[in-house]
Amino acid sequence: MTISGHSRAFLLMISLVGLAGVTAAQKEDLGVISAAPALRAEGLIIARCSVCHSADLIAQQRLPRARWEATVEKMEHWGAEISNDEADLLVRYLSARYHPGAPDQLPPLDSEFRKAEPLAQEPVAEGPLTGVAARGAGIFEHNCQACHGAMAIGGMGPKLVKTPILKHEELFLEMVLHGRGAMPAWSSVLSPQDIADIHAWLVTR
Amino acid sequence: MNEEPASRSLSRRTLLKRVIQGLGVTFALGHVIPRVMAEAGGVSKNEADHLIVHVARPLDAETPVQEFVSYLTPNSRFFVRSHFGPPPAEPLSDPNWRLSVSGLVDRPLTFTLQDLKQFEEVTLTAVVQCSGNGRVFHRPKVPGVQWERGAVGNAQWAGVRLRDVLAQAGMQTKGRHVQFQGADRPVVATVPLFIRSIPLEKALHPDTILAYEMNGRPLPLLHGAPLRVITPGWMADSCTKWLTDITVQAEEAKGYYMQTAYRVPTTPVEQGIAARGQSIPVEAMVVKSLIAAPQEGETLKSGPVSIQGVAWGGEVKVAKVEVSLDEGKTWETARLVGEDHPYAWRQWQLVWKAKTAGTFTILCRATDDHGQTQSKTSPWNPSGYLWNGWDRVTITVAA
Numbered sequence: 139m140t141i142s143g144h145s146r147a148f149l150l151m152i153s154l155v156g157l158a159g160v161t162a163a164q165k166e167d168l169g170v171i172s173a174a175p176a177l178r179a180e181g182l183i184i185a186r187c188s189v190c191h192s193a194d195l196i197a198q199q200r201l202p203r204a205r206w207e208a209t210v211e212k213m214e215h216w217g218a219e220i221s222n223d224e225a226d227l228l229v230r231y232l233s234a235r236y237h238p239g240a241p242d243q244l245p246p247l248d249s250e251f252r253k254a255e256p257l258a259q260e261p262v263a264e265g266p267l268t269g270v271a272a273r274g275a276g277i278f279e280h281n282c283q284a285c286h287g288a289m290a291i292g293g294m295g296p297k298l299v300k301t302p303i304l305k306h307e308e309l310f311l312e313m314v315l316h317g318r319g320a321m322p323a324w325s326s327v328l329s330p331q332d333i334a335d336i337h338a339w340l341v342t343r
Numbered sequence: 344m345n346e347e348p349a350s351r352s353l354s355r356r357t358l359l360k361r362v363i364q365g366l367g368v369t370f371a372l373g374h375v376i377p378r379v380m381a382e383a384g385g386v387s388k389n390e391a392d393h394l395i396v397h398v399a400r401p402l403d404a405e406t407p408v409q410e411f412v413s414y415l416t417p418n419s420r421f422f423v424r425s426h427f428g429p430p431p432a433e434p435l436s437d438p439n440w441r442l443s444v445s446g447l448v449d450r451p452l453t454f455t456l457q458d459l460k461q462f463e464e465v466t467l468t469a470v471v472q473c474s475g476n477g478r479v480f481h482r483p484k485v486p487g488v489q490w491e492r493g494a495v496g497n498a499q500w501a502g503v504r505l506r507d508v509l510a511q512a513g514m515q516t517k518g519r520h521v522q523f524q525g526a527d528r529p530v531v532a533t534v535p536l537f538i539r540s541i542p543l544e545k546a547l548h549p550d551t552i553l554a555y556e557m558n559g560r561p562l563p564l565l566h567g568a569p570l571r572v573i574t575p576g577w578m579a580d581s582c583t584k585w586l587t588d589i590t591v592q593a594e595e596a597k598g599y600y601m602q603t604a605y606r607v608p609t610t611p612v613e614q615g616i617a618a619r620g621q622s623i624p625v626e627a628m629v630v631k632s633l634i635a636a637p638q639e640g641e642t643l644k645s646g647p648v649s650i651q652g653v654a655w656g657g658e659v660k661v662a663k664v665e666v667s668l669d670e671g672k673t674w675e676t677a678r679l680v681g682e683d684h685p686y687a688w689r690q691w692q693l694v695w696k697a698k699t700a701g702t703f704t705i706l707c708r709a710t711d712d713h714g715q716t717q718s719k720t721s722p723w724n725p726s727g728y729l730w731n732g733w734d735r736v737t738i739t740v741a742a
Contacts, residue, residue: 190530192399198489209486217533238484284531294530320400 171234176247179231181326186220187213187228188322189284196232200240203233219280267330269338278336281328285321290340295321299343310337393420397488401428402565405476405493411635411653414681414690415468416496418563424473424494426537426600429564430526430585440569442508442553446522446590449513456555456569462503465552469575469686470497470655471582474605474625477730480720485727492633492734497653497688500573502554506547509591518591521546523572523583539605540596541574541581545626550575550686553586575686576658578625578729580605595624607724628657630717631731632664632691632709642739648695650677652734655688656711664691667706671719671733674708700742706733 171179183193201209206229214220220228235244278290287293303310314333317323324333394404405422433439437456445451473494475487509521522540529536545551554573555562562568567584574581580600595601606622632654637643654661665674677693697703708717720732 190534191401194396195398195403195488198397199486200484201486202483205486216535217531 171231175227176231176235177326179227180247182220182224182228184317184322185281185324185327186218186224189218190216192320197236197244199232199236200238201233201236202238203229206233206236217284219284267334269331269334269336271335271338271342273332274335274337274339277328277332278339281324282336290343298340304337304341307337394423395491395493397490401425403488405490406496408492408633408635409638410493411497411633412651414497414688415558416498418498418557418560418566421471421496421498421557421566422473422494423565424488424579425527425584427527427529427534430528432564432568434526435564435568435585437569440587442570442587442589444508444512444589444591446592447515447518448509448591449515450511452512454508459503459508459553459555459570462507464501465504465550466499466501466556467550467552467573467575467686468497468499468682468684469573470495470628470657470688471573471579472496472628472631472655474578474580474728475726477721477732478727480730480732481723481727482720483723485725487727495633497655498558499556500552500554501556501559502552502570502573504549505551505553505572505589506549508553508589509546512591514591517593519543520592520595522588522590522592522596523581523586524588524590525567525571525583525585526587527585535599537583537600538596538598539581539583539601540592541577541626542595545574545577545581577627578605580625604726605728606726607728611722612724625728628655629721629729629731630654630656630659630661630709630711630715632661632707632717633734634705634707634736637705637736637738639736640738642741643697645697645700645740645742648697648740649692650695650705650707651690651692652707653688653690654679654707654709656709656715657686659711659713659715660685661689661709662712662714663710664689665708665710666693666695667708667733668695668703670704671706677707697740700740702737702739704735704737706735708733 183196187193187196199206199209210218210220210225210229210232214225278286282290282295282298283293285293285295286298287295290298292298298304303313311333313321314328314336315323315325328336393407393410395407396402396404398404403424406416406420410416410420440456442454442459443451444454473490476490476494477492478485478487479489479491505521520540520542522538524536524538527537541551552573553570554567555570557563557566562571567582567586570586571584572582572586601624605625607625609621609623612620632652634650634652636651637648650666652664654664661679664677664679666677667674675693677691679689679691681690683689691707695705710716717731717733721730
């Protein structure tokens with residue numbers, strides 16, 4: 139892992155808390171993880187891992203790396219929509235933050251560190267954004283279908299086809315970016331273009 | 344058809360601004376989600392009152408141990424555990440719900456709740472306990488819901504005998520296992536269903552019932568309405584909620600929740616190593632006791648202190664409960680008090696004369712009629728089932 143001078147100041151020292159009582163075998167889990175990947179991992183936990191159960195089930199575990207690997211693999215097998223790279227990142231992040239020696243109460247990720255982090259999004263240019271319905275179908279299937287059902291007809295989340303919110307694009311955006319209740323916030327996972335594509339696809343349904 | 348055009352124009356500048364705001368919100372949400380989700384899950388306050396929530400969705404919540412000063416655990420204070428959360432109420436409501444009995448039977452049958460109530464009613468008091476209760480105390484730590492002490496409760500259950508229902512369908516001699524499936528479903532269909540079976544001997548035991556009442560009330564939704572299995576003396580993984588399907592089979596149930604989860608190694612395993620050898624399903628409870636009062640961290644005045652709690656042995660009666668105030672060097676026998684029923688827990692009490700100020704750790708351990716006594720810790724197993732180490736409460740006696 140290469141660390142730029144800029145982000146070195148924001149290295150997450152999470153794993154150095156509560157070292158007492160940690161055996162040599164566990165020490166190899168204690169990596170540090172820099173700000174950008176930690177942020178991406180948190181985003182994945184909300185967007186990908188919270189489909190079937192809330193994220194508190196994850197945060198209460200204190201496991202060595204091998205058991206995190208097995209757990210993430212089991213979740214993929216059961217239907218968690220993550221790529222191999224995302225799985226690797228999650229294992230790295232989870233075994234750094236939630237290792238067996240970590241205290242029961244972990245401090246929240248530092249807020250300074252959050253503000254300093256640049257967006258993981260592609261640079262945004264001026265001008266109108268045009269949603270492409272054909273792309274939106276795939277993005278929906280990958281990210282939203284688990285809760286909103288095939289063809290957005292409803293499931294654990296409400297149906298989205300032919301609903302008033304589609305006519306109010308500002309509200310739709312607000313909802314998808316920020317989330318509400320059991321609806322995850324997508325701002326750290328989907329680009330503005332992705333969201334516009336989903337919207338474009340939904341209005342054709 | 345919708346008249347809106349397929350392509351929408353959104354101002355990029357507006358979007359960028361929202362993305363930045365959204366980022367902060369993502370993290371804020373991460374912390375508030377449990378509370379919000381419990382609300383979104385339709386769990387009203389009086390259905391799950393004062394429980395300690397471990398997982399907001401699907402709801403997993405335990406009872407604070409001080410509740411156990413009462414013999415029966417009220418429905419609204421009873422621990423809540425399921426793999427996928429309760430199914431929607433509608434298919435479970437009276438006109439829609441059916442119980443199907445099939446497999447190795449002469450007459451496959453379906454029953455309404457009224458049909459079932461034709462059988463003789465049985466009422467019994469039994470402890471129901473999650474197999475993972477106390478998982479948080481295992482070392483090395485193991486994955487799963489990090490239950491502490493309160494994933495257990497004692498309630499009065501009313502229903503009909505499973506064996507009466509099976510007899511009506513006509514058991515075939517090849518049937519060795521009885522499989523249960525409930526109406527609960529995972530949000531994503533690729534997740535294995537919660538399907539379990541119990542061996543014939545337990546299924547035909549006169550105390551194994553299909554319960555429709557809990558503490559004199561119709562079974563609440565969170566506890567398996569309208570019908571759940573109660574296998575008295577066995578861990579709750581056999582007590583399927585929202586029961587819809589009973590299948591008589593020659594073999595044990597297949598699938599993750601029978602063949603992988605809820606199993607313990609037959610021979611002690613090296614700590615921290617995943618089990619590779621033989622394993623058996625978690626079935627009977629092991630002898631266990633809890634201190635309900637005083638509470639952890641409490642400050643007491645010097646003088647007589649009533650130490651009280653509960654103890655249970657599953658299918659075996661509790662013979663003795665002992666208390667230690669010197670980390671287990673010496674033990675004093677407590678008095679067993681209150682009601683005494685098979686499968687239920689026993690209340691116990693010991694009066695301790697707190698003379699000196701300071702911090703004290705109270706320990707308790709129980710022994711059953713077969714001579715099994717709780718040890719300081721339980722045998723480690725990879726999924727952290729069946730914890731029954733000594734219970735422990737630390738208190739302060741004020742000067």
